[in-house]
Amino acid sequence: MSSTPVGARPPFSPELRRRRTAIFLFSLVVGVSMASWVVRTPAVRDLLDASTGQMGLVLFGLSVGSMSGVLSSASVVRAHGSRRAIAIGGTSLVVGLALVGVGSSLGLTPGVFVGLALVGGGVGMSEIALNIEGADIENASGRSVLPMLHGCYSLGTVVGASVGIGLTAADFPVVWHLTGIAVAGAAAALWAVPTVPATTGLARKGTGASSTWREQLSVWKQHRILMLGLIILALALAEGSASDWLPLLMVDGHGMSETLGSVIFTGFAAAMTIGRFSGEPLLARFGNVAVLRVSALVSAAGIALVVFADNVVVAGCAVILWGLGAALGFPVTLSAAGDSDDPTSSVAAVATAGYVAFLVGPPLLGFLGEHYGLRGAMVVVLVVVALASLLTSAARPREQSESESESGDVAVAPGAAVSRAETSDTKG
Template sequence: MLDQATRRWRAALFVFMLVSGVGMASWVARTPAVRDALEVSTGGMGVVLFGLSTGSMAGVLVSGPLVRRYGGRAVMWGGAAVLTAGLAVTAGGAAWSLAGGVFAGLALFGSGLGLAEVAVNIEGAAVERRIGRPVLPVLHGCFSLGTVLGALLGLALTAARFPVGAHLLAVAALSAAATVWAVRSVPAGTGREAAPEASAGPKDRLAALRVWRDGRLVLIGVIVLVMAFTEGAANDWLPLLMVDGHGVSATAGSLTYTAFAVAMTVGRFAGGPFLERFGRAAVVRASAVVAAVGVALVVFSPSPLVAGAAVVLWGLGASLGFPVSISAAGDDPEGAAARVSAVATAGYLAFLVGPPSLGFLADHVGLRPTMGVVLGLLVVAALLAPALRPRGPRVAATAVPPQPDGTAAAPLDDGAGRP
């Protein structure tokens, strides 16, 4: 039986990730409305999206040293405050049609999310040690569930023509209330105990470079780049892709993103039996093919209905590639932490930095043809999938909900977008 303090600790982490997912999806679902409010081109929207990317990367890179020094709860406090402020600033930028304000708000939101990610993973691992049962898979599943709830909320408010600024401001208020309760339930000191594993000293950085001498790891890195990029492309562009590329309404664009988020969630929670039965290589190859079929239908089908239905295949196919690649990177116990860290960081970069750059290409050829880049990369991932086979005796893989966060605890969780 769990004591009450441990129950509250675990529940607090679940709530924190759920609210983070709601915040992320609330922004994504309203991107067409924000683009219209700002009156920017697709390429200009790509520049705005870089605020989220750069902020998230900055938050993740500094989070480890801060956790080591101040502890996980303190960093969660800081991350929650910055995240909430970012949503509020984004709301103001959208309400007053200020592209710079939206960029700054997204940078703050991403920084807060990145700061909190490492701390939340350390806390989740500590809860696992306390209760002796997996916690991190469900923890990141809560983020996925949050994205579904946030997307549904965005869909409803888009249909009601509710002002996007007021929507994001309300989400910021919800985030503030929920995260205050959640962080207060997290005990102090856990982060400081786990901090040496989260820090990145000179030896760790040197090891991270040396691991790329392993040819198999390079192939795994390419796979994780592709799968993270595939997920990130949908997160950043799917509503606009349906609105601009297929001429659907903003409400339908939000509905399409909701379908993608649901498919990702289902894939993350239901993938375990397939991994245990067929192995990592077969599952990732099949996932890449399924995602490629989904993307191809979105790009080439003249029917908005077919394209909208195809995003389910896109989501299901993209759901497992990141965590399975992270698991494969940690097969060999010797140097596993350095390899996992390197691959997770590569995936996080692809998740956050790669998709916004698609906006510049889309300015010249349109969003639908631009997604052909994702399609071509998925073919590469399918061909490289055999690299995920264990070197030694087969190790059963466990599907965990991916969230590209680049932490060293990635063998038990998903690391993103992110991410």
């Protein structure tokens, strides 16, 4: 018997390395695409000659598409596999992005609306499938993958925003910018998608895997999955509220200039990226439960300082804590959800809860902000994130939890990707 040190990480096989690289690249494409659209939003508005209300209706296409993609993705994965869902999502994304560029250059508001609906649907469809594929790689390799997968998305947003800001300053045409990103994304997807196994996430008869909508919803009857869903609701809300409101929060709530507010948001995105790329060694050393608990507490501390501190410097620096704390919430919770008898249904259910919180939560905070100010509205985020820190024991490896409850002994779940860090194990 030889002892395996805590934190030891087994090497990836060549096949798993290719699969990991493929989903990392695709996630990077999604991040670049979304950021490219966001930074050109003012230019698109001017090309359409749209009022604020009209632009709100155009943006509604993105929301409709996103929710449709998120809610339908799990069914597509179970019926046709992750590869098909990622292919559909990728095609929708790049076609939609190009349509936004062409439609805005021609002043066609309906064209931009449809383009954004395709973009949102593509992102929603592919994101759930990417997480299911990432969880499958984790279970096959015994290594943490999802934090870096989400880190690639964050890195993509930083790259896309930086390039977009430069092209905006150079007065580069929107149509060529967005079309160029779409073509580059399509080229990357053509390489990445075939690398994903056709059978990942595919429902098989006789395995006990959920297939009908009712059976898929029954996963929420499991106490552990319900707790993980609540954790991801809180931490996805922390991430989504910053993504949507942080620049305005710093401008209206702390009196910063618009430029400085944008710089602060860039700092948040950079902190998210750093936190996610640092996730694997932290998880290997400390495990899911400790990392999630500390993440929630660090994020709560950052939000509290932003809300209650009147010092601009303190509030600006606190955003880094907010980003670092929120960075690992989504991927680590999904990793824990993947440790189940039916990982496809569990990951899809928990991921859907997270994306719903990410998409629906921030607009609701806007309504609260109308009455209590944005700093006051963020108290809701602070409370739910702090409460999430009390639920993180749900992320403990499933078989370890069962063993502890039955006999007091500690056992490591063989299928859990990052569970090996929760305790020392031995190999014969």
